[in-house]
Amino acid sequence: MAEAACQQRGLQFTEIRRFVLECLWQSGQPIRAYELLRMLGQKFGRPLSPPTVYRALEFLQEQGFVTRIETKNAFEPCAFPDRDHACVFFICDQCGNSFEVQNAKAEALFEEDAGNLGFQIDKRVIELHGACASCLSSEATSN
Amino acid sequence: MAEAACQQRGLQFTEIRRFVLECLWQSGQPIRAYELLRMLGQKFGRPLSPPTVYRALEFLQEQGFVTRIETKNAFEPCAFPDRDHACVFFICDQCGNSFEVQNAKAEALFEEDAGNLGFQIDKRVIELHGACASCLSSEATSN
C-alpha cells in the first residue's frame, strides 16, 4: 500500500493517518471530516478533536493520497496519487458514490483557455454531479 | 439590467435581491455570504440574519444570475445567465479575482466520459486556481 511512499519520502505514516486513509478507501464515496472524526473516536475509544482529523487529512492531501470534494465538503482517496492533480470526479447525487477519471484532452483545452487569459493554472477542481448508471437503471425498472 | 427577466417570469426582483446582485457585480471577485450580510446590514442600518442573505442568493442562483464558487464558499454574478450552467472559472489565488469562460469542447469531452460510465450529468463545477496575468506580471517586475 501507499505506506511505502511515505517511508521513501522520510515521512511518518502514523496510526491516525493510516486509519483515515483506510476508512476512505473502504467507503465507495466521499466522507466528511466529522464523520471521520466519529470513526476515529470509535477506533480509539475516546473522542478526538477536529484538528486531529484535519491534520491527518491535510497530510494525506499534501502527499496526493486524498482529494477534497469541494461540492460536498468531503474527502476521497485519490485513485491516481502520482499524477499532478487533474482528476475529474463524477458524483452521483442519489447514492453519493463518486467515480474518478482523468481527461488529458480536457486539461489541454483548459490550458489553452488559460493561455488566452495569460493565466497560470496551479490546481484544478472538476466535479460533475448527476446520476450514476446504477441509480439510473434502478429508476428505470421502478417505473 | 436583469430585472426585466424577473418581470417577464412573474418574479419579484426585491430590494434585497437587487442589492445583493449589485454588490456582486460591483466587486470583481467572489463575495462570501457573511460579507454580503455585513453590506446589507450597512445598507439597511440594522443587522440582518443569515437566512436573509442565503435566501436572496438561492433565488439568484435559481434564476441563473449568480453562481456559487465552491472552492471559496463565495458567490459570483454569472456572465452567461442564459446558458445551462457549464461555466469555467479561473480564480486567482493572489488577488482573488475570477474570470468566467465557456468551453463547449471540454463539455463535449466530459459528456463522452459520462457516456462511458453511463452517467448523466446535471451540474458541472469547474474551478481552476492559479495566478492571473496581472499578478504574474507584477511578480515579474518586482524581481
Added chain:
DNA sequence: TTTCGCTATGCAATGTTATAACATTTCGTG
C-alpha cells in the same frame, strides 16, 4: 545520559458557513 529540536498529537476555544423551524409582513388578486 542529558539536552535540544523536530514532528505528531491533545485540547480548548473560537471562527466561519449554512439551515431548520416558526412567526410575521407584504402585496397582488378577486
Added chain:
DNA sequence: CACGAAATGTTATAACATTGCATAGCGAAA
C-alpha cells in the same frame, strides 16, 4: 376588504474549519 402566496424576520443550532498553546515521543548532538 379578505384571502393566499411569496418574502422576510427571528431564534436557534447544525455543520465545517482553524488558531493557539500545551504535551509527548523520538532521534541526533553535546
